[in-house]
Amino acid sequence: MYALTVNGQHVESDENRRLIDFLRDDLRLTSVKNGCGEGACGTCMVLIDGRASKACVWQLKDLGGKNIITVEGLNSREKEVYPYAFASAGAVQCGFCIPGMVISAKGLIDSVPDPVPEQVRDAIKNNICRCTGYKKIEEAILLAAKMFRGNIPVPDCRFTGALGESMPRIDAAAKVLGIAEYAADKHIEGMLYGSALRTAYPRAVIKSIDTSEAKALxxxxxxxxxxxxxxxxxxxxxxxxxxxxxxxxxxxxYIGDALALLAAETHEILEKAKKLIKVEYEVLKPLTCPAESLAEGAPLVHANGNIVSREHLIRGDAEAVTAKSRHVVTNHYSLPFTEHAFLEPETAVALIEDGDVVRINSGDQGVYQTLKECSEALGLPHNKVRVTAETVGGGFGGKVDMSVQHHAAILAYLTKRPVKFSLSRAESLRVHPKRHAMEIDMTTACDENGNLTAMKAVIISDAGAYASVSAPVLQRVCIHAAGPYNIRI
Ligand code: FES
Ligand code: FES
Incomplete structure (x- = not known):
């Protein structure tokens, strides 16, 4: 038996669990966000005996008699001041990091009521924010400290919506208080946990998949x-x-490919079952860049070839103008793949409602596209699929594709039970496409006064394993390649 105090209540658990799982799954304290589950992001920050600490790195067995505070356990004054301070400083965007920031702020202000900016920065050094940046969060914390110190009342803010009026985000308070619901915060009675077994190799022929032992667990x-x-x-x-x-x-x-879908009563059983699936592979050498896939005799990535799209954008005669320009600079630029690094890993929760309708609650970037693609994956007409957009913990283009939505929907459809399908941070990095890596040969010309006269860019964009939105991205790359400059033609 493990006993501790959480938000002033005595609580117990029969089994030793990670503190984050105990708080989120057992106590439903969902202000404690799971951004990485491995101590890197700070979204799960809680106070343990007054000190800010990450709930994902603690086990209940090490917390006997400790006093835990989450955002749900703030007092009523704090529940007014922090939302006001964060909202009015413009410190809340996707909001996924914010409850963790508030906890770090409280840990500081409780012991240092008049912090200087360096102390605020030090207090939040273990909290990552991907969208807001840290300056406004720092301002919000300094404002909150000032209001607590001076016992300043929270102003009664009313807005008319008039043009030019400075208005806080309407969802800021809910995000600060941890009550804005992200997909992973949903809990439905009788809900199963879903996951996918992914390939062990980026390029391999799947000879066989034996699921019998996993099914028997x-x-x-x-x-x-x-x-x-x-x-x-x-x-x-x-x-x-x-x-x-x-x-x-x-x-x-690619290494994100799914081979089998599983649904189980608990996370632990799910992970055990994945290990029981036996896959026989014929491992092949992967193609890892456009140079390899464009080489003579390269194996086909897809049946229709290795080029997703070509774009030509021509305005004037760049070569002729370059030839008579005073100065010419030619360079090669290599841009790496870029991970979007949204703080909320992908989650969808799916269930059957009204007898034969599949409902998908998802934190992705487009409900209509999700509806269309999930209908196709389910073999159902659009009116038998409903999609609800949950609060999105950052996307930046990395949540436009199907990652978990269709898999959650298929599992709910086949098991006839609600299913929550979440990616771990490691799976998220593995599964969603990245911003394209590019190799760019660029020539820029100018006249004797430095006025740009011509530009020519040859760009090879690495789409990776699947087309996704590579074609429109390439179009935009071509449109923007010359930058915002006035080129005299
Ligand atoms: S540090 Fe705990 S979830 Fe990221
Ligand atoms: S507001 Fe901080 S991660 Fe989005």
């Missing part, structure tokens, strides 16, 4: 392969090239 409700899919085998926004599951006999395209 008590607590496992379903294990499904491509042969069980109710709808289309492939998905994709523009090009339908992305396998919902890689079928036996076919080849994987």
């Amino acid at each position: 008590p607590g496992v409700v379903g294990v499904f392969t491509a042969a069980d899919l109710p709808g289309k085998q492939k998905t994709g926004h523009i090009v339908k090239d992305w396998d919902v599951l890689i079928p036996a006999g076919k080849c994987t395209h």
Whole structure:
């Protein structure tokens, strides 16, 4: 038996668990966000005996008799001041990091009522924010400290919505207080946990998938392969090239490819079951860059070839103007893949409602696209699928594709139970496409006064394994390649 105090209440657990899981899953204190689960991001910050600490790195066995405070446990004055200070400083965007920031702020202000900016920066040095940046958060914390010190009342803010009026975000208070609901915060009675077994190799022919042992594990409700899919085998926004599951006999395209879907009563059973699936691979050498995939005789990534799209944007005669320009600079630029690094890993919760409608609650970037692609993956008409956009903990373009939505929907449809399907941070990094890596040869010319006269860029963009939105991205790259400059032609 493990006993501790959480927000003033004595609580107990029969089993030793991670503090974050105990707080979120057992006590439903969902202000404690799980951004990484491994001590890197600070979204799970709680006060332990007054000190800010990450709930994902603590086990209940090490916390006997400790006093834990989460944002839900703030007093009523704090529940007014922190939302006001963060909202009026413009310190809340996606909000996923903010409850953790508030806890770090409280840890500081409780012991240092009049902090200087350096102390605020030090207090939040273990909290990552991907969208707001730290300056406004620092200002919010300094404002909160000032209001507590001076016992300053929270102003009664009323807004008319008039043009030019400075208004805080309407969702700021809910995000600060941890009551804005992100998909992973949803809990439905009887809910299963879903996950996918992913390939061990980026390029391999799947010879066979044996799910029998996983299916036999008590607590496992379903294990499904491509042969069980109710709808289309492939998905994709523009090009339908992305396998919902890689079928036996076919080849994987990247390390995020899913081979089987599982649903189980608990996280722990789910992870155990994944290890019981046996996959036989014929491992092949992967193509890791455009140079390899464009080489003579390169294996085909997809049946229709290795080029997703070509764009030509021509205005004037760049070569002729360059030839008579006073100065010419030619450079090669290599841009790496860029991870979007949103703080909220992908989650969708799906269930059956009204007898035969699949409801998907998802924190992605477009409900209509999710509806369309999930309908196809389920083999259902659009009126049998409903999608609700939950609060999004950052996306930046990295949540436009199907990652968890279709898998959650398929599991709910096949098991007839609600299913929460969340990616761990490691899976999230592995699964969603990155901002494109590019190789760019660029020549820029100017006259004797430095006025730009011509520019020519040859750009090879690395789409990775699947088309996703590569074609429109390439269009925009071409449009913006010359920058915001006035080129005299
Ligand atoms: S530090 Fe705990 S979830 Fe990231
Ligand atoms: S507001 Fe900080 S991560 Fe989005």
